[in-house]
Every structure is written in structure tokens, then in C-alpha cells.
Amino acid sequence: xxxxxxxxxxxxxxxxLALGAAVAGGTVALTRDGDATAPVADSGAAVPxxxxxxxxxxTPVQDRLHFAAFDVTTDDREKLVRLLKEWTRAAERMxxxxxxxxxxxxxxxxxxxxxxxxxxxxxxxxxxxxxxFGPSLFDGRFGLKDRRPGDLVELPRFPGDNLDPARSGxxxxxxxxxxxxxxxxxxxxxxxxxxxxxxxVRWSQLGFGKTSSTTPDxxxxxxxxxxxxxxxxxxxxxxxxxxxHVWVGPKDATGGGAWMAGGSYxxxxxxxxxxxxxxxxxxxxxxxxxGRDKKEGAPVGKAGEHDEPFLKAMKPDAHVRxxxxxxxxGATLLRRGYSFTDGTDGLGRLDAGLFFLAYQKDVxxxxxxxxxxxxxxxxxxxxxxxxxxxxxxxxxxVRDADDWWGRGLFS
Amino acid sequence: MRAVRTTAVxxxxxxxVLAAVTGCTAKSDAKGDADGITVTAKDDSCEVSxxxxxxxxxxxxxxxxxxxxxxxxxxxxxxxxxxERENIGPGTKAALTAEIKAGSYAIVCxxxxxxxxxxxxxxxxxxxxxxxxxxxMDAAVAAYRQYVQAQADETLPKVKVFTDAVxxxxxxxxxxxxxxxxxxxxxxxxxAESFGDIDPxxxxxxxxxxxxxxxxxxxxxxxxxxxxxxxDKKITTREKQLADLLDKDLADWVKRVGKAEITPTSMxxxxxxxLDEVATGKVTGEEERYSHTDLVDFKANVEGAQKxxxxxxxxxxxxDAALVAELDKxxxxxxTLLDRYRADKTGYDFTSYDKVGKAQRKELSDGVNALAEPxxxxxxxVVK
Numbered sequence: 001x002x003x004x005x006x007x008x009x010x011x012x013x014x015x016x017l018a019l020g021a022a023v024a025g026g027t028v029a030l031t032r033d034g035d036a037t038a039p040v041a042d043s044g045a046a047v048p049x050x051x052x053x054x055x056x057x058x059t060p061v062q063d064r065l066h067f068a069a070f071d072v073t074t075d076d077r078e079k080l081v082r083l084l085k086e087w088t089r090a091a092e093r094m095x096x097x098x099x100x101x102x103x104x105x106x107x108x109x110x111x112x113x114x115x116x117x118x119x120x121x122x123x124x125x126x127x128x129x130x131x132x133f134g135p136s137l138f139d140g141r142f143g144l145k146d147r148r149p150g151d152l153v154e155l156p157r158f159p160g161d162n163l164d165p166a167r168s169g170x171x172x173x174x175x176x177x178x179x180x181x182x183x184x185x186x187x188x189x190x191x192x193x194x195x196x197x198x199x200x201v202r203w204s205q206l207g208f209g210k211t212s213s214t215t216p217d218x219x220x221x222x223x224x225x226x227x228x229x230x231x232x233x234x235x236x237x238x239x240x241x242x243x244x245h246v247w248v249g250p251k252d253a254t255g256g257g258a259w260m261a262g263g264s265y266x267x268x269x270x271x272x273x274x275x276x277x278x279x280x281x282x283x284x285x286x287x288x289x290x291g292r293d294k295k296e297g298a299p300v301g302k303a304g305e306h307d308e309p310f311l312k313a314m315k316p317d318a319h320v321r322x323x324x325x326x327x328x329x330g331a332t333l334l335r336r337g338y339s340f341t342d343g344t345d346g347l348g349r350l351d352a353g354l355f356f357l358a359y360q361k362d363v364x365x366x367x368x369x370x371x372x373x374x375x376x377x378x379x380x381x382x383x384x385x386x387x388x389x390x391x392x393x394x395x396x397x398v399r400d401a402d403d404w405w406g407r408g409l410f411s
Numbered sequence: 412m413r414a415v416r417t418t419a420v421x422x423x424x425x426x427x428v429l430a431a432v433t434g435c436t437a438k439s440d441a442k443g444d445a446d447g448i449t450v451t452a453k454d455d456s457c458e459v460s461x462x463x464x465x466x467x468x469x470x471x472x473x474x475x476x477x478x479x480x481x482x483x484x485x486x487x488x489x490x491x492x493x494x495e496r497e498n499i500g501p502g503t504k505a506a507l508t509a510e511i512k513a514g515s516y517a518i519v520c521x522x523x524x525x526x527x528x529x530x531x532x533x534x535x536x537x538x539x540x541x542x543x544x545x546x547x548m549d550a551a552v553a554a555y556r557q558y559v560q561a562q563a564d565e566t567l568p569k570v571k572v573f574t575d576a577v578x579x580x581x582x583x584x585x586x587x588x589x590x591x592x593x594x595x596x597x598x599x600x601x602x603a604e605s606f607g608d609i610d611p612x613x614x615x616x617x618x619x620x621x622x623x624x625x626x627x628x629x630x631x632x633x634x635x636x637x638x639x640x641x642x643d644k645k646i647t648t649r650e651k652q653l654a655d656l657l658d659k660d661l662a663d664w665v666k667r668v669g670k671a672e673i674t675p676t677s678m679x680x681x682x683x684x685x686l687d688e689v690a691t692g693k694v695t696g697e698e699e700r701y702s703h704t705d706l707v708d709f710k711a712n713v714e715g716a717q718k719x720x721x722x723x724x725x726x727x728x729x730x731d732a733a734l735v736a737e738l739d740k741x742x743x744x745x746x747t748l749l750d751r752y753r754a755d756k757t758g759y760d761f762t763s764y765d766k767v768g769k770a771q772r773k774e775l776s777d778g779v780n781a782l783a784e785p786x787x788x789x790x791x792x793v794v795k
Contacts, residue, residue, distance in 0.1 A: 071777075073777055073781065107791075108790075108791045108794065108795075109468075109470075109508035109509075110510075110676045110679075110680070110790040110791060110793075110794050111787070111788060111790050111791030112787045112788075166769075193784060196780040196781050196783075196784035196785075197737070197741060197780070197781035197782070197784060197785065198781075200773075200777035200780065200781075
């Protein structure tokens with residue numbers, strides 16, 4: 001939690017310079033923590049890998065993301081199962097801050113080391129690795145047709161979507177979240193390496209600056225438009241809300257999809273933001289579009305960001321008004337999106353936006369319901385475009401050292 | 412060493428920094444005591460702790476006590492590089508490991524990484540302690556050496572067809588003979604490149620020239636002619652001179668190739684390097700950017716890698732049967748994929764790479780990764 005207050009201070013001060021200072025402060029702390037007497041900061045600690053649910057969903061959102069979608073390139077079911085077991089063992093080690101396999105050095109000099117080595121000396125950094133299965137995995141190649149959960153639906157085409165197939169879909173996904181970007185990238189890189197010949201990376205996305213919080217007392221972080229969004233996010237500690245909206249219960253998982261009990265459904269959307277035109281938009285219009293003020297993030301007519309919004313006070317096409325659970329029959333998502341920028345787009349425009357990640361027990365009642373309303377009339381649509389899309393069934397947690405990702409599906 | 416590190420990790424509850432340092436220290440101490448070969452590099456000296464030691468797997472523990480970044484080489488008497496380590500910072504340690512036969516060698520430190528360096532002569536003693544190689548391994552090396560020589564020998568006449576066409580000013584005939592003239596070279600590239608001076612003469616691309624080199628004067632070899640034929644679309648006196656030069660440089664290669672240093676591990680890692688060539692230059696279409704004959708090179712690289720693998724297979728299969736089975740499968744899969752781009756499976760008439768779409772290139776790249784990753788483990792399976 002150490003970086004969080006620093007970040008809040010920064011946001012209050014409201015300066016880019018201050019943000020730089022916070023980053024530098026983090027570096028200093030890291031170096032000092034190399035000393036055995038220094039306490040291990042929360043941001044450096046390890047998140048337990050085993051449990052009833054996969055880590056990386058209700059876990060307090062880490063600062064950085066590397067998300068990768070994979071195509072399975074073999075049609076050999078056994079080989080895929082072997083990979084999932086190997087991935088599980090590697091994930092257990094990496095989330096504990098350890099090296100993959102025999103490590104990064106000290107092995108045969110004639111052979112490449114098992115671990116790529118760039119995370120040597122770094123702390124576990126709250127790394128979580130979360131695996132999901134895409135609808136295309138159930139197309140019959142692996143005899144899984146009958147195991148496809150009825151709730152694993154393809155998303156409908158929403159008006160305004162401009163989806164790039166090369167940034168959409170995937171048979172498998174791995175979400176790597178960590179407080180240190182190098183730790184997250186190391187994890188995906190090593191899993192991809194283990195996977196060569198069985199899976200191939202289809203697309204991947206780096207994220208920074210988490211745009212949502214799953215910690216109840218924390219302020220909602222800002223997106224690249226400078227606004228707080230999703231203040232009504234589900235808290236990772238609210239077990240009742242998680243059961244109601246996020247975790248697939250035993251009763252929800254029926255028939256061939258019984259293996260999904262304890263799992264969740266993930267929607268990933270790459271949302272490009274036209275930041276240059278946004279930045280030329282008058283403040284009042286920006287605030288009207290979101291339905292909040294820019295400084296506090298308070299809903300129209302209110303003082304604090306967590307104040308209950310009075311939706312009718314907002315313009316009919318305001319983002320908050322349309323996205324709010326009250327406007328969508330109570331539809332609530334657990335969001336853990338990240339800002340991204342992949343440099344510029346060749347026209348000098350920032351290739352930036354929001355990599356939206358949302359977990360829910362029912363995609364139709366969750367994301368589809370909300371996005372249908374937003375795609376139709378959200379005032380924000382003038383400044384954003386959905387350019388990538390994927391949906392995944394995220395199985396329950398790996399219980400112990402004998403269990404593996406997807407055992408319920410493949411057994 | 413593993414035990415030390417594991418204990419450290421447990422005790423410190425994931426303080427990986429310390430664990431790594433502990434592991435590292437323990438390792439270098441142990442090595443230093445056991446093998447006892449240390450190289451102490453300073454700004455004005457290069458001290459080797461022993462001037463005579465047994466041949467075989469040799470580890471040099473280098474410590475840079477100077478003020479400049481240094482590099483350390485082990486050289487054959489004729490200055491061919493056995494092994495090297497660059498960028499050893501002041502106050503840091505590094506290790507060089509190589510399989511070295513009995514004989515006389517030079518150990519060279521280069522403070523500041525420039526100039527001739529500071530040289531020490533060492534003798535590796537041998538016979539009994541030279542790398543023990545089974546008859547199987549010797550046979551594999553001998554067969555591979557033969558293969559390399561045959562590839563070089565067969566290349567010369569094919570190159571002559573190409574250079575003759577250039578000399579005759581026959582643009583179309585030269586274009587037709589271009590890709591075929593490169594196949595033998597591409598199949599044996601790691602060996603060809605081990606003679607550091609030939610590769611830059613015959614196979615360099617324009618962007619591979621060094622600062623200060625003039626493309627008009629200093630750019631020679633296949634790709635210079637490729638540009639003349641496909642982009643400039645003309646053959647002048649200069650191209651005819653370059654054709655003569657290509658003949659001459661490759662004749663030199665053919666003479667020297669038999670003397671190349673080849674070991675089972677260099678064969679194995681050479682196979683992997685051929686796939687690296689594919690992954691970095693061919694899959695991207697950079698290598699043959701004017702002629703778009705990348706798939707011909709691609710196929711030749713794969714064939715050369717497969718030859719090494721086939722020859723090492725009897726040794727590797729004993730140590731890691733699963734790896735060999737995987738490699739068999741992945742070679743077959745990549746060859747099947749490549750076959751899609753040629754109508755005649757016995758010929759080298761491949762689809763022009765500019766006609767290969769983005770999704771197809773991704774598929775080829777995935778195929779290369781699927782083969783190259785297990786192939787990188789072949790050397791370990793050979794020496795295990």
C-alpha cells in the first residue's frame with residue numbers, strides 16, 4: 001500500500017512533476033529494501049497463488065499490467081494439458097518471486113537458462129497471473145464442445161465498434177498484474193516462451209495507471225481524460241457483492257459448464273481515446289460529458305466522489321448516468337482496467353486509451369447490458385472508439401500444488 | 412548452489428535481491444577455489460592466475476579491477492576467437508566458459524574495449540583431459556564438416572551462373588540465378604560467419620555498413636547486386652566488377668571452410684543460429700528486400716539446421732528422447748508450412764515474399780518460434 005498514499009498526494013498536488021517524484025521515491029525504496037533489515041513493503045509482497053478463486057480479480061488492483069491473448073497452435077489435447085500444467089508450476093514460482101525452472105544462471109553454459117532473468121533481484125511486487133479460456137477454445141479441436149458454459153457468450157456487435165481482429169479474441173488469455181512493470185512483463189514473456197510450439201501470442205497489451213480501484217477506502221484513480229470513473233466499483237473485500245455479481249456460484253454453473261463454479265467471466269476491450277480533441281474541449285463540456293466535476297470527481301450537484309449521484313441532474317447522455325447500475329437494472333461489474341499508451345500512431349496522435357477489464361458472473365447482465373446503453377447514446381463516444389475486444393471464461397482458483405489451471409475443464 | 416539459494420528465499424520471505432546475491436557469491440567462490448583460473452584485468456595489465464591448465468570445459472573468472480570497461484578474449488594462435496566477453500564494468504566480475512582443446516592460446520584484456528589489448532599466452536594441456544568425445548560425436552562432427560565443404564563446393568558453380576549473367580549484362584538471367592546462388596551459403600551460415608572477414612564482403616546489407624563506409628565503394632556482395640538488379644534495374648561496369656569480386660571472395664570461403672572449428676555444441680547452437688537468422692531477417696522480409704526471395708533463404712536455413720540436428724540425433728536421443736521427438740515434429744511442421752509456398756516440392760521456386768500476407772507471416776513466425784525454442788535446448792542434450 002505504500003505507493004498509494006504517495007500517489008494520492010501527487011493527485012492532490014495535481015502536477016506531472018510530482019508524479020515523477022513519486023516514481024523516483026519508489027525506486028529509492030526498492031533499492032533500500034534490498035537490505036535484509038528493511039521491512040518488505042506491501043507493494044513488494046507476494047500474493048498467494050492458491051485459493052478458491054484465481055488471484056488478480058478481487059486482489060487490490062496493482063499498478064501495472066501485461067495482458068496477453070494466445071492462440072493454441074496444436075490440435076493435440078494432451079499437449080495443451082501439459083502446457084497448462086507447466087504454466088501453473090511456472091506461475092506458482094513467479095508469483096512467489098522465484099525464477100522459472102532451474103533459474104536464470106548456474107546451469108549448463110552451452111544451454112540457454114530456463115528463466116530469462118530480468119526479474120532477478122526484484123521483489124514479487126504483488127504479481128498475480130490470471131488465466132482465461134476464450135470461446136474459440138471450445139470449437140471442437142480439443143473435444144471441449146460439450147464443456148462450453150452456456151454463459152460464455154460472444155459479445156454482440158455494438159454500434160461504433162471498430163474492432164481489429166489482430167487485437168481481438170484468443171483461445172487463452174493471461175492477465176499479469178504487478179506493481180513493477182518489469183515483473184509483469186517477465187511473467188508473460190516466460191509463459192510465452194514455455195508455450196512456443198503449443199500456443200502463440202495473438203496480441204498483448206501493456207497497461208499503466210490503474211483506472212479503477214477495488215479497495216473501498218481508496219480514491220478512484222483517473223483515466224487519461226483526467227476524470228475519475230467507476231467510483232461504484234465492487235470492493236475486493238465485499239464478499240456479498242462478489243458472490244452476487246462476480247463469482248460464478250455452484251447453481252449458476254450447470255451441465256457442461258459445471259467446472260466454472262468459483263470462476264468468473266472477463267471482458268477485455270481496448271478503448272482508444274482521442275486525447276487531442278478531448279483536450280480542446282471546454283471544461284464545462286468535459287464535466288457534462290462525464291456527469292462529474294473534474295477536481296473531486298463528485299457527481300453533478302454533489303461534493304465528494306463517493307456521494308450518491310442524482311442521475312436525473314445529469315444530462316441524458318452523460319457517461320455516469322448511462323453507466324450507473326441504477327440505469328441498468330442493477331448491473332454491476334468488477335472493473336480493473338488500465339490506461340495504455342503505445343506511443344504515437346504515425347500521424348503524431350497519442351495511441352492511447354483505456355484497456356478495459358471487467359469481471360462478472362454473467363456477461364449479458366453485466367457488460368453487454370451496460371455497453372448497449374453506452375454505445376447507443378454516451379456523449380463520450382465522440383472521443384473514444386472500441387478497437388479491440390475479447391471475452392474469456394476464467395476458471396476457479398488453483399487449489400494447491402497438485403492442482404493446475406483448467407483441471408476442471410480438461411478432467 | 413540450488414540449496415543455498417532456496418534456503419535464502421525461504422528465510423527472507425521472498426527478498427529475491429538477497430537470494431540472488433547469496434547464490435551468486437556462493438557460486439563464484441566455489442568455482443574460484445575449485446578451478447582456480449582467474450583473470451584480473453586492470454587498466455595496464457591482464458593477469459592470468461595459471462599459465463597452464465587442462466583442456467576441456469574451461470571457465471575463466473574475470474575480475475575487472477581497472478577503471479575502464481573492459482572485454483576479455485580467448486584467441487587461437489591465428490587470432491580466431493574461441494570465446495569472448497564484452498562490457499565488463501569496473502569493479503565487476505564475469506565468467507567465460509568454453510570447450511577448449513589442448514594447445515596454445517592467447518588471453519587478451521582490452522581496457523576501454525579498443526586497441527590491440529594486453530595479451531597473455533596460456534597452454535592448455537591435453538590428451539587425457541581434452542574434451543572427451545565419443546566416437547558418435549566425432550562421427551557427427553566429421554559428417555557435418557563434410558556437409559559444409561560439399562555445400563561450399565557446390566555453391567561456386569551456382570554463383571558462377573549468376574555472376575556470368577551479370578558479366579554478360581543479362582538482367583533477367585541474373586535475377587533468375589540469384590537466389591539459387593545463395594542456398595549453400597544460407598545452409599551453412601554459422602560456419603561461414605565464423606570467418607569474420609568473409610561475411611561482410613559477400614552478405615552484408617546496405618544498412619550493415621559501418622559509419623564512414625561509402626555504399627558506392629564499400630558495399631559489395633550479393634545484396635549490392637540484388638539492389639542493382641531489382642531496384643536500379645541495370646548492370647553497369649561496377650556491377651560486373653562486383654560479380655568478379657563475389658567469385659573471388661567465395662572461392663576464398665571454399666578454401667577455408669574445411670578448417671573451421673566445429674564441435675558438437677557448436678553444431679547444435681549453429682542450428683539454433685540458423686533459425687535465429689530466419690526469425691530476425693527472413694520472416695520480416697528484410698534480408699531480400701529487393702528480390703523478395705526470402706523464402707528460398709528461409710528454406711535453406713531450415714535445411715542447414717535440420718542437417719546438424721539429424722547428425723546429432725543419435726547422441727541427443729540418448730539424453731533427451733522427448734526433445735528429439737519434439738524437434739522431429741517441429742521440423743516436419745515447419746517444412747510442411749513452407750511447402751505451401753512452392754508448387755514443386757523438389758525445387759526452390761518459392762512465392763515472392765511481398766505476396767505473403769501479414770497473417771501468413773505471423774503463422775511462419777509462430778512456426779519458427781515453435782522450432783527454435785526446443786532447438787535452443789539441443790546443445791544441452793548433446794553435452795549432458
